[in-house]
Amino acid sequence: MHKVLLIGGAGYVGAVLAEELIERGYAVRILDRLYYGRDGLKNIADRVELVVGDMRTLTPEILKDVSSVVNLGGLSNDPTAEYNPEANYEMNTVATRTTAELCKAAGIKRYVFASSCSIYDRGVAEQARDVLLDETSEVSPKAAYSSSKYAAERFLLEMVDDNFCPVILRKGTVYGFSPRMRYDLVVNTFVKDALTKGFLTLHFGGEMWRPLVDVRDVARAYIASIEAPENKVRGEIFNITRNNFRISEVALRVREALRQVGVTVDIRPDYSYKGVRNYRVSGIKAEQVLGIRPEISIEESVVNIVENIQKYNYTDFENPKYYNIRWMRLLEEAHQVISVTGSVFYASGSKS
Numbered sequence: 001m002h003k004v005l006l007i008g009g010a011g012y013v014g015a016v017l018a019e020e021l022i023e024r025g026y027a028v029r030i031l032d033r034l035y036y037g038r039d040g041l042k043n044i045a046d047r048v049e050l051v052v053g054d055m056r057t058l059t060p061e062i063l064k065d066v067s068s069v070v071n072l073g074g075l076s077n078d079p080t081a082e083y084n085p086e087a088n089y090e091m092n093t094v095a096t097r098t099t100a101e102l103c104k105a106a107g108i109k110r111y112v113f114a115s116s117c118s119i120y121d122r123g124v125a126e127q128a129r130d131v132l133l134d135e136t137s138e139v140s141p142k143a144a145y146s147s148s149k150y151a152a153e154r155f156l157l158e159m160v161d162d163n164f165c166p167v168i169l170r171k172g173t174v175y176g177f178s179p180r181m182r183y184d185l186v187v188n189t190f191v192k193d194a195l196t197k198g199f200l201t202l203h204f205g206g207e208m209w210r211p212l213v214d215v216r217d218v219a220r221a222y223i224a225s226i227e228a229p230e231n232k233v234r235g236e237i238f239n240i241t242r243n244n245f246r247i248s249e250v251a252l253r254v255r256e257a258l259r260q261v262g263v264t265v266d267i268r269p270d271y272s273y274k275g276v277r278n279y280r281v282s283g284i285k286a287e288q289v290l291g292i293r294p295e296i297s298i299e300e301s302v303v304n305i306v307e308n309i310q311k312y313n314y315t316d317f318e319n320p321k322y323y324n325i326r327w328m329r330l331l332e333e334a335h336q337v338i339s340v341t342g343s344v345f346y347a348s349g350s351k352s
């Protein structure tokens with residue numbers, strides 16, 4: 001049986017991918033430092049091997065019996081990367097390189113890397129770049145998060161040879177339900193805002209473009225990247241997206257989907273906020289080479305999110321765990337406090 005190592009596999013994408021891999025008959029090992037706990041794996045806890053650890057300090061034992069590796073670990077959005085750019089670089093860039101080198105040394109060829117379409121961002125000011133971009137388009141990412149992903153891509157591409165087959169997936173913004181839920185991704189945020197506030201806020205009027213894709217389609221793209229013949233994918237970059245929409249259209253689609261399940265919602269533009277990302281990309285290469293055509297629409301996904309929120313009772317919408325930056329800040333604060341006394345409730349040296 002093929003065993004896949006998922007680095008960062010207890011996260012939003014990893015939890016869905018792990019379930020999908022198990023369903024397809026793969027054995028799954030997850031290496032994760034569990035920033036967001038292990039709840040995302042509760043449906044499959046007895047069917048995955050979980051190793052708790054940091055991707056920056058891996059040793060070759062983690063690769064025993066593994067035939068391919070998917071790297072989903074590290075900081076996974078702009079605000080967390082800006083919050084600690086040094087840690088972000090260590091995880092997203094350096095650890096990608098070192099884990100890839102470990103794989104190559106161990107004779108594991110297939111290494112799939114979770115990159116991001118935010119690499120294409122140039123902001124709303126640049127009219128000339130407001131066109132459909134593909135994997136050959138010139139990029140010059142500036143933000144900590146996108147630069148760290150791009151630098152990691154460069155390292156991986158330098159390592160390509162007959163014995164190493166890295167595959168890079170630049171994902172658009174992901175939407176949909178995961179057992180490790182994130183409400184800091186635009187479609188999911190809209191659903192949460194609709195259910196809690198009754199209105200959606202369109203920053204910058206929602207004028208910016210975004211490539212978007214459902215998390216289950218993303219899982220299928222990873223599996224296709226593991227299974228594709230080497231000569232088709234070695235050192236290749238693929239954009240993974242279903243559609244490009246302006247955020248204002250995303251809001252309209254979310255509103256319509258919610259109307260069908262009995263939720264009415266208002267849409268309000270807000271032009272005070274200017275720091276928006278803007279890019280649209282082509283997913284044609286993934287379709288042609290990987291045979292991946294993302295199928296799940298925003299509307300279908302929204303209905304599925306609502307159903308799952310009810311099923312899993314994920315109604316504690318303000319729990320900071322669902323928002324990566326809020327959670328990281330809170331963990332840091334808690335760490336400052338606990339590092340003094342060693343415990344929340346007990347005296348140092350007694351029970352913890």
Ligand SMILES: NC(=O)c1ccc[n+]([C@@H]2O[C@H](COP(=O)([O-])OP(=O)(O)OC[C@H]3O[C@@H](n4cnc5c(N)ncnc54)[C@H](O)[C@@H]3O)[C@@H](O)[C@H]2O)c1
Nearest residue numbers: 008010011012013032033034035054055073074076114174
């Ligand atoms: N979700 C999206 O919209 C999106 C879009 C494009 C790219 N990506 C990329 O896809 C990957 C997965 O994203 P996600 O939404 O599942 O993020 P997530 O934050 O939910 O999951 C990341 C997982 O990695 C783990 N992790 C973080 N640092 C680690 C470390 N140093 N050692 C071990 N484990 C560590 C976390 O505990 C978490 O379980 C990330 O690399 C992200 O940058 C995500």
